[in-house]
Each structure stands twice: as structure tokens, then as C-alpha cells.
Amino acid sequence: MTDGSSNGGALDGAVVAVAGAGGPAGRATLTRLAEAGAVVVGADHDPARLAEAVDAARYAHGGATVVGDTVDLLDLASAKEWAGRIEKEYGRVDGVVHLVGGWRGSASFAETDLADWDLLEKLLIRTVQHTSLAFHDALARSDRGRFVLISAAGASAPTAGNAAYAASKAAAEAWTLALADAFRKEGGDDGPTSAAAILVVKALVHDAMRAERPNAKFAGFTDVTDLAEAVAGVWSRPAAEVNGNRLWLTEKP
Numbered sequence: 001m002t003d004g005s006s007n008g009g010a011l012d013g014a015v016v017a018v019a020g021a022g023g024p025a026g027r028a029t030l031t032r033l034a035e036a037g038a039v040v041v042g043a044d045h046d047p048a049r050l051a052e053a054v055d056a057a058r059y060a061h062g063g064a065t066v067v068g069d070t071v072d073l074l075d076l077a078s079a080k081e082w083a084g085r086i087e088k089e090y091g092r093v094d095g096v097v098h099l100v101g102g103w104r105g106s107a108s109f110a111e112t113d114l115a116d117w118d119l120l121e122k123l124l125i126r127t128v129q130h131t132s133l134a135f136h137d138a139l140a141r142s143d144r145g146r147f148v149l150i151s152a153a154g155a156s157a158p159t160a161g162n163a164a165y166a167a168s169k170a171a172a173e174a175w176t177l178a179l180a181d182a183f184r185k186e187g188g189d190d191g192p193t194s195a196a197a198i199l200v201v202k203a204l205v206h207d208a209m210r211a212e213r214p215n216a217k218f219a220g221f222t223d224v225t226d227l228a229e230a231v232a233g234v235w236s237r238p239a240a241e242v243n244g245n246r247l248w249l250t251e252k253p
Contacts, residue, residue, distance in 0.1 A: 010235035012037035014144060015090045017083070019073055019131050020099035022049035024206040025150070025224045029097055030057035032228035034064035036235075038095075041086050043071040073100060073127040079134035086138075093138035095146040097231055100127040109160040117164040124168040125175070132179050132196075140186055145194030146234050149176045150227070151246070153202050157253030173198055173246070180244035187239075195243035197234055201227065202250040222249045 016033050020026055021042025033040045034057045044050035047070045054068040069085075072078045087093050102123035104116035132147060139145030151169050158166030180196035187193060205221040230249055234242055 010036075010144070011232060014038045014094035014235065015086065015092050016040055016095035016097065017086055017093060017131075017135065018042045018097045018099060019071075019127060020044060020101060021068065022046050022053050023099065023101070024208065025101075025204055025227055026099050027053040027056055028206075028224040028228040029099065029231050030054065030066055031060050032225070032232050033097075034058070034061040034066050036232050037064075039065040039090055040067070041090075042066070042068045043073065043082060044068070045070065045072065073130050074122055076130045076133065079130040083131075083134040083138055092142055093135055094142045094144050095148070095235070096131055096135045096139065097148045097150075098128055098131055099150055100124070101150070103165055105165060106161045106163075109163060112161075112163050114164070117168070120164050120168040121171075124165075125171050128172045128175050132175065136179065136182070139194045140183065143193050144235060144239070145183075146239075146242075147176065147179055147194075147196040148231055148234055149173065149196070149198045151198050151200050153200055153248075153250055153253050155200075177244055183239070183243055191240045192243050193239055195234070195239040197242040197244075198246045199227065199230055199234075200246050200248045200250065220250050 016038045018026055018029055021030055022044030030040050030042055030053055042050060042054055050068040054066050057066040069082060071082045100123055102120055104120055106112045151173050154162050154166045155169035155173055176196050176198055183192040183194045183196060201222040202220040204224055205218045206224045
């Protein structure tokens with residue numbers, strides 16, 4: 001873990017919402033953003049898991065403001081209420097990190113279960129739609145607004161057994177790129193002050209996975225701490241440089 005100096009200036013005092021904060025990637029991201037000086041507001045559907053992640057980030061960085069909200073991101077009104085509550089309490093919103101995930105697959109294309117699509121459409125697309133719509137105005141008002149989507153290389157190179165997953169990720173990417181175009185247009189001749197960017201991984205790995213499968217290589221996987229570092233790094237680059245771009249943390253397919 002770094003000392004936070006690389007992104008401390010860019011994130012110092014920033015207010016960042018993290019959707020899907022209760023998982024391993026969320027925990028790492030809460031901790032890294034708190035380390036960099038941000039006020040961090042996490043959301044998850046699992047209150048117990050969220051509380052553990054928030055407590056871990058607070059413990060790692062005493063004095064940091066890290067809080068958690070149980071929010072139903074499948075409900076647009078709830079997402080908008082969450083966004084409004086953050087801006088009212090802290091006066092601004094400078095970022096949204098979308099970590100809501102899920103995976104379903106099949107042995108072959110012909111065996112694809114469309115129930116997998118029904119689930120993934122909600123987790124991977126609807127939550128992106130709702131968070132981006134809910135936070136757009138606040139991010140546009142920020143002088144360093146960032147919307148960060150975590151996507152998968154499979155969206156660019158779908159495999160037979162991952163049709164539903166890859167299609168869901170591709171749709172989430174397209175939606176995020178539309179948000180980026182909105183920021184570009186709203187920035188006018190001076191260029192965007194806010195940005196929407198996509199961090200692309202093959203898959204994520206964390207210590208518990210390694211403990212469960214000590215002989216696995218996890219080739220090409222991105223550790224959640226490295227992902228968190230990349231998330232924080234989005235703020236250290238100019239908005240015009242990252243807006244509308246896929247930032248690859250694994251090899252392009």
C-alpha cells in the first residue's frame with residue numbers, strides 16, 4: 001500500500017460515493033480513497049458486509065470520514081435520494097465508483113439460461129443507469145467529478161459461455177460512454193471538468209481467493225488493491241484525458 005501522496009492532492013477533501021462497497025473490491029477502494037484524503041460514502045445491499053468494510057477503512061485510516069448507507073440501487077428514486085443526501089450533507093459530490101458486480105455463465109452458448117440475463121441486467125446495467133442518472137448533476141457541478149465503471153475484458157471479446165455477462169458489461173460500458181459524451185458537451189470549448197471512465201480487468205482476485213485456491217495462478221487477474229489504486233489514480237489525471245476512455249488493467253483481447 002502506498003502512503004497516499006500520489007493522489008492525496010487530487011482527492012484531498014473530495015466526496016466520493018462507492019456503489020457496491022461491501023465486497024473485497026469495495027473494501028479495498030474505501031480504504032484507498034480514505035487514505036488519499038477523501039470523504040467516502042459507501043453503499044451496499046448487505047448492511048452487515050457494508051459495516052465491516054466501513055469499519056475496516058476507518059480502522060486503517062483513523063480520522064478519515066467513511067460512512068455507509070444501505071441503498072436499493074435497483075430503484076431510481078432511492079438512488080436519487082442517496083445522491084441528494086450526500087450532496088446536502090457534504091456540500092458536493094466529486095465522484096462515483098461503480099463496483100456492483102455479479103457473474104453467471106454456461107458451458108456453451110446453446111446452454112445459456114436467459115434467467116442469467118434477467119439477473120445480470122439488473123446488477124450490471126440497471127445499477128449503472130440509476131447511479132449515473134442520480135449523480136450526473138452533482139458530478140457536473142464538481143470541478144473534479146469522476147464516474148468510474150469497473151468492466152471486464154470479456155465485454156470486448158465475448159466467449160460462447162459468457163453471452164449474458166459480456167452483453168451486460170458491454171451495455172454498461174456504452175451507457176458510461178454516453179455519460180462521458182454528456183460531460184464533453186457540457187464542458188464546451190474549455191473541455192470537460194468532469195469525466196466518466198472505464199477501468200477494464202480480466203477478473204479480480206483477493207487474498208481470500210488465493211487462500212481457497214493456493215495452487216491457482218490467477219493469470220491476468222487484477223488484485224483488488226491494484227484496482228483501488230487505479231481508481232484513485234483517475235483523479236490525478238485531467239478530466240479530458242480520461243473522459244470516455246477505457247483504461248486497461250489487463251491485456252487487451
